[in-house]
Amino acid sequence: HGNATEFTLRPTGRAMRWHPGQFAFVSAPDAGLAEAHPFTIAAAPRADGSLRFGIKALGDWTTRLPERLTQGQRVRVEGPYGRFLFRRSVPRQVWLAGGIGITPFLAWAEALTDKDRQQIALIWAVTTAEEAFAADRLKTIAARHPGLTVRIVASKTEGRLTADRLVTMVPFDIEQAELFFCGP
Numbered sequence: 001h002g003n004a005t006e007f008t009l010r011p012t013g014r015a016m017r018w019h020p021g022q023f024a025f026v027s028a029p030d031a032g033l034a035e036a037h038p039f040t041i042a043a044a045p046r047a048d049g050s051l052r053f054g055i056k057a058l059g060d061w062t063t064r065l066p067e068r069l070t071q072g073q074r075v076r077v078e079g080p081y082g083r084f085l086f087r088r089s090v091p092r093q094v095w096l097a098g099g100i101g102i103t104p105f106l107a108w109a110e111a112l113t114d115k116d117r118q119q120i121a122l123i124w125a126v127t128t129a130e131e132a133f134a135a136d137r138l139k140t141i142a143a144r145h146p147g148l149t150v151r152i153v154a155s156k157t158e159g160r161l162t163a164d165r166l167v168t169m170v171p172f173d174i175e176q177a178e179l180f181f182c183g184p
Contacts (some may be wrong), residue, residue: 001133003057004100005066006042008050009075016077020086020107024079026053031068036078037061040182042134044110051077054133056100056104056184086111088118090178094170095122098183099131103173105182106134109141109148120148121170121177125161129154 004019016024018041025036043052057063069075086108087093095105104125120171122142126132132152142148151169153161 002128002130004054004131004133005057005062006052006054006068007069007132008043011049013076014045016051016080016154018045018051018080020044020111021084021104022080022082024051024077024081026077028065028069028073028075028076030073030133031065031075033061033065033068035061036076038081040082040084040103040107041080044107054100054103054106058100058184084180084182087178088116089116090105092165092172092177093118093120094174094177094179095120096166096179096181097122097124098181099126100184101182102134103182105180106137108137109145112121112141112148116145116147118147119172119177120145121158122148122150123161123166124150124152125170126152126154128156 023038023040025034025038027034039053039055041051042054056061084104097105098169105122135152138150142150149171
């Protein structure tokens with residue numbers, strides 16, 4: 001998807017257990033990418049143990065990844081790590097993502113259940129609309145959860161996101177909310 005690669009891994013042995021928002025170290029020795037790199041798991045846990053990652057080309061390793069990785073290739077995953085976890089006890093939340101920083105929020109959004117009644121405003125700032133590789137996925141999730149609103153801001157056509165603009169995009173009193181943010 002432009003300069004982002006999204007891929008799903010399925011375990012061949014014991015499945016890893018994780019919480020939405022955590023990250024893991026990924027390496028692909030068979031693809032010539034033996035050095036492990038940390039990436040947020042961009043999906044909620046699944047019954048089959050599969051993991052989904054969204055990785056932006058920001059360096060040599062991540063730029064080579066799409067051309068080196070092939071279907072069925074073995075990849076090593078170590079983890080999970082981190083504490084950027086969804087807080088169910090917070091009634092009003094603003095999730096602010098910059099570019100590839102959307103990945104933990106994708107996992108959080110996918111993990112929402114019918115019992116989750118929070119008001120959540122997800123604002124995703126990207127340079128161009130084409131960079132919003134998970135826009136359709138988020139639209140589907142938001143349709144299932146009336147408390148989740150999603151707004152994608154493409155700075156090239158809409159201008160940069162400012163604090164004042166952010167306040168107007170949140171459909172509830174932002175002063176009564178907690179802000180969670182993640183960027184590249």
